[in-house]
Amino acid sequence: MQDLLYFVQQLINGLTIGSTYALIAIGYTMVYGIIGMINFAHGEIYMIGAYTALIAITGLTALGIVWLPLILVVALLCAMIVSSSMGWAVERVAYRPVRGKHRLIPLISAIGMSIFLQNYVHLAQGSRNIGFPALIEGGFRFGAEDSFQTSITYMQITIFATTLVCMTILSLFISRSRIGRACRAVSQDLGMANLLGIDTNRIISATFVIGAALAAVAGLLLGMYYGSIDPLFGFIAGLKAFTAAVLGGIGSIPGAMLGGLILGVAESMTSGYLSGEYKDVVSFGLLILILLFKPTGLLGKPEVEKI
Amino acid sequence: MSTPVKKLVTAIATSIAVMGAGHATAEIKIGIAGPMTGPVAQYGDMQFSGARMAIERINADGGVMGEELVGVEYDDVCDPKQAVTIANTMVNDGVRFVVGHLCSSSTQPASDIYEDEGILMVTPASTSPEITERGYELVFRTIGLDSMQGPVAANYLISQDPESVAVIHDKQQYGEGIATAVRDTLEEGGVEVAMFEGITAGAKDFSSLVTKLRQADVDYVYYGGYHPELGLILRQARQAELDTIFMGPEGVGNKDINTIAGEAAEGLLVTLPPSFDEKEENQELVQAFEEKGEDPSGPFVLTSYTAVQLIADGIEAAESTDPFEVAEALREGTFQTPIGTVEYDSKGDMESFEFVVYEWHSDGSKTPVN
Structure with a gap:
C-alpha cells in the first residue's frame, strides 16, 4: 500500500511537470510544423511570460487587491499579451528577413535572439533568483495519518486543469476555425497556400503568437508552482520542451502533449526510484533512442518527398 | 583666445598632468574576481564591498610602501569557464595579486593559471580542500575548509x-x-x-x-x-x-x-564563519561600512577585507612586490586581521578557523x- 501511494505521488509529480512541458512544447512544434524551423528563443518567451506575471502580481498586491481570481486573471492576461507581442516581434525582426534562406541561417538567428532576450532580462530585472508568491496553497491528502500520504495540491490540480483547457481550445481552434484551417494548409504546402490566396505571413505570425501565449500560461503556472524565477530558467525549460516536442513527433500537436507527459513522468520516476542525478540522463537518453529508432517521433508523420 | 579653445587647452593640459601624475606614483593592481551577476551574485557583493573598503582604507593610510593600491574588478559569474577567461585577462592586464575567486569550482581552474603566471591569489570564500592540496606556492585563503x-x-x-x-x-x-x-x-x-x-x-x-x-x-x-x-x-x-x-x-x-x-x-x-562584525576590535571598521551604507555582516565581507590586507601586509613584510617573495612572507609571518590572528601552514591554509x-x-x- 505504501509503495503504491509512493508510486502514485511520483506519477502526479511527473504529470504536473509533464503538462507544463507540453504547453511550452506546443510553441516549438507549431512553428516547426509550419515553417520547418526551430525557434530557440521560445524558452526565453516563456521566461518573459513568468516575469511579466510576477510584475503584474506584485503591482496588483501593491494596489491592495487581494481577490485571488482577479489577480490570477489579470496576471495571466498581462503575461499572455506581453509574451505574444514578444513572439510576434521576434518573428518580424529575426526570422522573417531570413525566411527561405539556407535552413541554418534562421537557426543561428534564433539562437542570437535567445541570447539577446536572456541578457535583456538580466539587465532589466537583475540576475538573482526572485521569489514568486505561492498564491494557491493547500491540497488533498490520501492514506493513513502516520505513514506516507499521497498528496495532490490545489496548485497541481490548477496546472492539470489549465493545460487541459488550453489544449482543448487549441485543438478546436486548429480543426474548426478559419485561421486554424489556414494554418493546416500552410503547414502542408506553404507555396500552394500562398497561391490560393492565404496571407501566409499573417498565418505564420499567428503561429508565433499562439505559441507564445501558451508559453506565458506555462510561465505563470510554473512560477507559482516552483517558487522562484531567474533570467536563465527559460533555457533549461526550453530544452526540455524541445525534447518533448521531438519525442512526440515535431510538428504534431497531440505529439507535443504526449511527449511532454512521457518526459515528465520519466523524469520523476527516475528521481523517485533511481536517483535525481540520472534525471537528465534518462530524458535525453530517451530522446536519442527515439531519434535512432523512430526519427519522426511517436506521433510524427514521415516527411514525403514531393517530386 | 576664445573661450571654447581655452577650455580645450585647459582640458588637454589637465589630462597631461593627470597622466604624468599616474606615472609618478606607481600603483599596485589588486584583481578582485567574483560573481557580479548570476545566481550567487549576492556573495559577490559581499566580496567586492569588503575588498573595496580595504583598498580605500589602506590608500588613506598612505598605501603600501608608498604606492597606491588599485582595485580592478572582474565578473566570473561563478562559472569555471568564465573564471579561466578572466584569469587570462588579468595576466594581460598585468595584475599580480588577486582576491578571489568565490566559488570553489571557479577558484580551482583559475588558480592553475595564476600559479603558472606567477600571480598570488587569496580566496576569501572557497572552502574546497582540493584547492590547496596541489602544492601550489601562490595560493592562500582567508576562510576555513569543507x-x-x-x-x-x-x-x-x-x-x-x-x-x-x-x-x-x-x-x-x-x-x-x-x-x-x-x-x-x-x-x-x-x-x-x-x-x-x-x-x-x-x-x-x-x-x-x-x-x-x-x-x-x-x-x-x-x-x-x-x-x-x-x-x-x-x-x-x-x-x-x-x-x-x-x-x-x-x-x-x-x-x-x-x-x-x-x-x-x-x-x-x-x-x-563566526560573526566577525560583532567582535569588539572590529567596531571601528563596522562603522566605516555603515557610513558607506554597506552591510558588513555577510560571511565574506570581512574575509575579503582581510585578503586585501594580507596582500598589503605581505608586500610590506617582504619589502617587494614580487608575488613569490610575498608568498614567502605570508607563510612566515603572523598577521593581525579583522578575522583574528592569521598564520599560514605550508599549503596556504590558515592554521585554525572556526565555524x-x-x-x-x-x-x-x-x-x-x-
Whole structure:
C-alpha cells in the first residue's frame, strides 16, 4: 500500500511537470510544423511570460487587491499579451528577413535572439533568483495519518486543469476555425497556400503568437508552482520542451502533449526510484533512442518527398 | 583666445598632468574576481564591498610602501569557464595579486593559471580542500575548509541523536565536497545516512526529491550547495507538509534564501564563519561600512577585507612586490586581521578557523545554536 501511494505521488509529480512541458512544447512544434524551423528563443518567451506575471502580481498586491481570481486573471492576461507581442516581434525582426534562406541561417538567428532576450532580462530585472508568491496553497491528502500520504495540491490540480483547457481550445481552434484551417494548409504546402490566396505571413505570425501565449500560461503556472524565477530558467525549460516536442513527433500537436507527459513522468520516476542525478540522463537518453529508432517521433508523420 | 579653445587647452593640459601624475606614483593592481551577476551574485557583493573598503582604507593610510593600491574588478559569474577567461585577462592586464575567486569550482581552474603566471591569489570564500592540496606556492585563503566545516555540521547533528539523516548536494565541487565530509563524519559517529544524492544546480522542480524525502522519513536533511536550490527545496518541502529540519553550509546562509523560501526558511540550520562584525576590535571598521551604507555582516565581507590586507601586509613584510617573495612572507609571518590572528601552514591554509552553527529565521536574521 505504501509503495503504491509512493508510486502514485511520483506519477502526479511527473504529470504536473509533464503538462507544463507540453504547453511550452506546443510553441516549438507549431512553428516547426509550419515553417520547418526551430525557434530557440521560445524558452526565453516563456521566461518573459513568468516575469511579466510576477510584475503584474506584485503591482496588483501593491494596489491592495487581494481577490485571488482577479489577480490570477489579470496576471495571466498581462503575461499572455506581453509574451505574444514578444513572439510576434521576434518573428518580424529575426526570422522573417531570413525566411527561405539556407535552413541554418534562421537557426543561428534564433539562437542570437535567445541570447539577446536572456541578457535583456538580466539587465532589466537583475540576475538573482526572485521569489514568486505561492498564491494557491493547500491540497488533498490520501492514506493513513502516520505513514506516507499521497498528496495532490490545489496548485497541481490548477496546472492539470489549465493545460487541459488550453489544449482543448487549441485543438478546436486548429480543426474548426478559419485561421486554424489556414494554418493546416500552410503547414502542408506553404507555396500552394500562398497561391490560393492565404496571407501566409499573417498565418505564420499567428503561429508565433499562439505559441507564445501558451508559453506565458506555462510561465505563470510554473512560477507559482516552483517558487522562484531567474533570467536563465527559460533555457533549461526550453530544452526540455524541445525534447518533448521531438519525442512526440515535431510538428504534431497531440505529439507535443504526449511527449511532454512521457518526459515528465520519466523524469520523476527516475528521481523517485533511481536517483535525481540520472534525471537528465534518462530524458535525453530517451530522446536519442527515439531519434535512432523512430526519427519522426511517436506521433510524427514521415516527411514525403514531393517530386 | 576664445573661450571654447581655452577650455580645450585647459582640458588637454589637465589630462597631461593627470597622466604624468599616474606615472609618478606607481600603483599596485589588486584583481578582485567574483560573481557580479548570476545566481550567487549576492556573495559577490559581499566580496567586492569588503575588498573595496580595504583598498580605500589602506590608500588613506598612505598605501603600501608608498604606492597606491588599485582595485580592478572582474565578473566570473561563478562559472569555471568564465573564471579561466578572466584569469587570462588579468595576466594581460598585468595584475599580480588577486582576491578571489568565490566559488570553489571557479577558484580551482583559475588558480592553475595564476600559479603558472606567477600571480598570488587569496580566496576569501572557497572552502574546497582540493584547492590547496596541489602544492601550489601562490595560493592562500582567508576562510576555513569543507573538511573543517562539514564535521562541525555533522557533529552538531550527531549531538541531536537522530535516527537517520539524508544528505543532498548539487554535484558541484563545493556542494558535493562538503556533503561528502558530512556523510563521512555522520557514519563515523554511528548515524545512519539514509540517502546520499545529487540534484542538478539550476533545477527548479524538486517535487520528486521531496516525495522521496517524505518516504525516507529522516530526522534531518543536510544540503551541500547554494541558496537558490535549497530555497526551492525548502519551499516545496513545506508545501508538501514535510517538516524535517534542514541544514546547510555557509553557501545557503544569506538573505536571498528568504525571498525564495519565505516562511519556509524559518528554523534552517546553517554553519557560518563566526560573526566577525560583532567582535569588539572590529567596531571601528563596522562603522566605516555603515557610513558607506554597506552591510558588513555577510560571511565574506570581512574575509575579503582581510585578503586585501594580507596582500598589503605581505608586500610590506617582504619589502617587494614580487608575488613569490610575498608568498614567502605570508607563510612566515603572523598577521593581525579583522578575522583574528592569521598564520599560514605550508599549503596556504590558515592554521585554525572556526565555524559556528546558527539557526536562520524567516526575516533573514540568525541566532547561534549551542
